[in-house]
Amino acid sequence: VLIWGVNFPENRLIKKSLETFYGIGNQHSTRILAQHSIFHRARVGSLPTKTITALTAELSSMTIETDLRRKLVENISRLKEMGTYRGRRHAMGYPVRGQNTRSQIMSARKLNRVERRG
């Protein structure tokens, strides 16, 4: 079954299938299922075509996947272009939120970049 261009096998839970999109987790998937009155343990194969189309329309209106990733990268590069303290910390790969840099900065080194993924 094709939801928003992605194929899902029939016997998978619809909630789990929605959560495979970047930007949809527990909260958003519950809200979407409630809005379309879908049983939360329903399988993908049990949904009528009308519901599938409605879900596709819903997903295209939300910011998920590439739109969301672009938004996050834009936020960080905006900070850097303005020349703020936070932007500089992201560029250097240091903690942004005022942590001590004497030790325990491995998460910052790994995650804080200008092209930060997720």
Place this chain on the structure above:
Amino acid sequence: MNPTRALLARSVWKGPNIVPLPIVRVPAGQKAPPVKTQARSATILPNFVGLVFKVHNGKIYHDVEITEDMVGHKLGEFSPTRKRFTYKQSKNK
């Protein structure tokens, strides 16, 4: 400057931190002189856009030109207070 201050945001009901700054309104066509200030905690208001501020960092006054993106931030965010850390191995044994 405490970097977490931006995230422990000021409550909205209090309004922005407005500091009386000596802003000169020049007639159209003339350039406003840069405003020298030590008030790093002053919030940037929409009527600052386009002006040039000289923000103190403890030692010198950094030139900061205000653009539209900068409106909710504080002046001190644009004037770094510490020199970048560089490791220099000294030749002394």
